[in-house]
Amino acid sequence: MSYDALVEKIKEKKSFLCVGLDSDITKIPEFLYHYEFPVFEFNRRIIDATVKFSVAYKPNLAFYESLGNKGWIELEKTVDYIRKNYPDVFIIADAKRGDIGNTSQLYAKAFFEQMDFDAVTVAPYMGEDSVSPFLSYENKWVILLALTSNKGADDFQYTKENEEYLFEKVLRISQKWAAKEKMMYVVGATRAEMLTKIREIVPDNFLLVPGVGAQGGSLAEVAKFGLNSNCGLLVNNSRAIIFADKTENFDSVAAQNAKEMQQEMELLLAQYGIL
Amino acid sequence: MSYDALVEKIKEKKSFLCVGLDSDITKIPEFLYHYEFPVFEFNRRIIDATVKFSVAYKPNLAFYESLGNKGWIELEKTVDYIRKNYPDVFIIADAKRGDIGNTSQLYAKAFFEQMDFDAVTVAPYMGEDSVSPFLSYENKWVILLALTSNKGADDFQYTKENEEYLFEKVLRISQKWAAKEKMMYVVGATRAEMLTKIREIVPDNFLLVPGVGAQGGSLAEVAKFGLNSNCGLLVNNSRAIIFADKTENFDSVAAQNAKEMQQEMELLLAQYGIL
Numbered sequence: 001m002s003y004d005a006l007v008e009k010i011k012e013k014k015s016f017l018c019v020g021l022d023s024d025i026t027k028i029p030e031f032l033y034h035y036e037f038p039v040f041e042f043n044r045r046i047i048d049a050t051v052k053f054s055v056a057y058k059p060n061l062a063f064y065e066s067l068g069n070k071g072w073i074e075l076e077k078t079v080d081y082i083r084k085n086y087p088d089v090f091i092i093a094d095a096k097r098g099d100i101g102n103t104s105q106l107y108a109k110a111f112f113e114q115m116d117f118d119a120v121t122v123a124p125y126m127g128e129d130s131v132s133p134f135l136s137y138e139n140k141w142v143i144l145l146a147l148t149s150n151k152g153a154d155d156f157q158y159t160k161e162n163e164e165y166l167f168e169k170v171l172r173i174s175q176k177w178a179a180k181e182k183m184m185y186v187v188g189a190t191r192a193e194m195l196t197k198i199r200e201i202v203p204d205n206f207l208l209v210p211g212v213g214a215q216g217g218s219l220a221e222v223a224k225f226g227l228n229s230n231c232g233l234l235v236n237n238s239r240a241i242i243f244a245d246k247t248e249n250f251d252s253v254a255a256q257n258a259k260e261m262q263q264e265m266e267l268l269l270a271q272y273g274i275l
Numbered sequence: 276m277s278y279d280a281l282v283e284k285i286k287e288k289k290s291f292l293c294v295g296l297d298s299d300i301t302k303i304p305e306f307l308y309h310y311e312f313p314v315f316e317f318n319r320r321i322i323d324a325t326v327k328f329s330v331a332y333k334p335n336l337a338f339y340e341s342l343g344n345k346g347w348i349e350l351e352k353t354v355d356y357i358r359k360n361y362p363d364v365f366i367i368a369d370a371k372r373g374d375i376g377n378t379s380q381l382y383a384k385a386f387f388e389q390m391d392f393d394a395v396t397v398a399p400y401m402g403e404d405s406v407s408p409f410l411s412y413e414n415k416w417v418i419l420l421a422l423t424s425n426k427g428a429d430d431f432q433y434t435k436e437n438e439e440y441l442f443e444k445v446l447r448i449s450q451k452w453a454a455k456e457k458m459m460y461v462v463g464a465t466r467a468e469m470l471t472k473i474r475e476i477v478p479d480n481f482l483l484v485p486g487v488g489a490q491g492g493s494l495a496e497v498a499k500f501g502l503n504s505n506c507g508l509l510v511n512n513s514r515a516i517i518f519a520d521k522t523e524n525f526d527s528v529a530a531q532n533a534k535e536m537q538q539e540m541e542l543l544l545a546q547y548g549i550l
Contacts (some may be wrong), residue, residue, distance in 0.1 A: 025456070061380070062382045063373075063378075064383040065389075066385045068351060068389045070344075070349045071530075076343060085294050094374075097337075097436040099337060100423070100424065110341045114341060114342070115343070122398050123371070123401075124370075124400060124431060125398050125399060126398075126423050126425060126428065127427020130427050130429045131490065148400075150375040150401060153401065156399060157400065157401030157402070161435050166431065169431065214404045
């Protein structure tokens with residue numbers, strides 16, 4: 001999906017919500033276990049119920065890989081289903097990959113050719129040649145880890161060289177690798193106080209923001225410091241939407257929770273003059 | 276596999292060779308395409324031919340994921356084959372994973388329960404809680420990226436804080452997370468000049484060293500600066516062994532090349548008093 005199409009879709013749906021498909025098989029409603037592909041069944045119903053309120057979906061690879069090759073099929077079926085039924089939805093492989101060039105090239109092939117994801121999350125530690133193979137596809141994106149939402153972010157991401165933190169260096173250096181049309185950054189909502197500084201370095205890029213809700217981040221804060229004139233945010237929510245209910249009505253409850261987030265986002269988009 | 280068992284196996288085989296199963300389907304001999312699982316057939320023959328000379332195998336996940344769910348089956352079959360036929364071989368998932376705690380937990384499940392790998396490579400950027408879930412399994416290992424062999428290593432790994440490079444900080448901080456029995460480090464052979472400094476920080480840990488051969492690193496240099504009293508090295512070679520020949524004799528040629536590396540390693544182990 002192109003940058004312009006993503007911005008247009010955000011304005012159309014009045015939402016910058018990304019639904020995280022962290023579809024843990026031990027947490028989905030039990031009645032789905034009767035299906036051959038229960039995780040896909042779960043995802044399909046979540047997607048159908050929430051797609052009016054959400055511009056993006058983000059399967060987290062670990063939840064699929066932990067099921068072996070069958071999990072990989074559940075993932076492939078999920079991506080195919082979105083692509084066929086909702087072609088203008090942005091699909092993110094939350095895979096945190098990154099390796100030497102010829103290896104990253106094959107990861108890119110896995111996520112952009114074998115499956116039709118729009119974007120993949122990439123870890124920056126191995127530098128430019130571990131990231132650039134993902135950038136050679138038209139209208140496909142890298143979402144580079146910058147400042148993550150977990151406690152361990154403090155261990156290395158705040159390493160300070162010449163008054164610059166490592167996550168700031170990652171943002172600054174990677175700006176040379178790609179334009180805003182191909183590069184987003186992960187910035188945890190639990191680090192909203194850093195968003196002003198981050199926006200000075202990457203004013204135009206989209207930020208993918210996990211950690212609102214379950215991890216304690218505030219949507220209003222993220223919007224206040226993170227929005228730019230094209231929105232520039234995708235805020236991810238997973239557990240509070242997909243696991244809010246465990247009955248046969250789980251999808252209606254998910255839709256209701258997604259709708260509430262969308263409505264809060266609509267107010268914020270209006271408040272900051274984006275709609 | 277335990278630390279002691281690994282050291283014993285190195286002494287028994289007089290080898291610290293790890294064969295990288297970067298089994299690119301476009302590079303394996305064509306006659307294997309007739310098999311239902313050509314990559315597994317390739318791996319099986321490479322393993323049978325080289326296991327006398329090699330203590331470890333390291334499938335690189337990208338090469339399997341790029342084939343979709345079938346690639347995942349090729350991988351599972353490969354790991355099962357090694358485990359059943361050569362139970363005392365060390366198997367490394369070169370996956371470069373790492374995510375927030377509950378997600379890393381599921382990656383650990385994928386590689387240590389769903390498949391029976393001994394170790395998984397992990398990227399350090401997200402810090403302790405992204406690594407620790409892999410450390411909760413007995414006799415299973417984390418191999419943490421420290422200083423990689425690629426050009427992009429210069430982008431962030433040499434970030435300098437208080438006279439300490441980021442890769443040195445990764446080594447130092449992560450020493451608190453696990454003992455040498457569960458933690459190895461990736462150090463590229465192309466960075467052999469840094470091994471003396473690295474050995475000051477992590478004298479006892481195993482180092483997994485890629486980049487000998489195709490990427491230009493020297494085995495003698497790596498041994499000189501990297502060996503410790505328990506060997507402490509696993510040197511990976513992939514292309515120069517597995518893709519040395521494309522005829523029906525590819526496995527014999529692979530065996531010959533592995534044997535030559537083993538013989539060089541035997542000399543080095545003797546020279547440095549480890550055998």
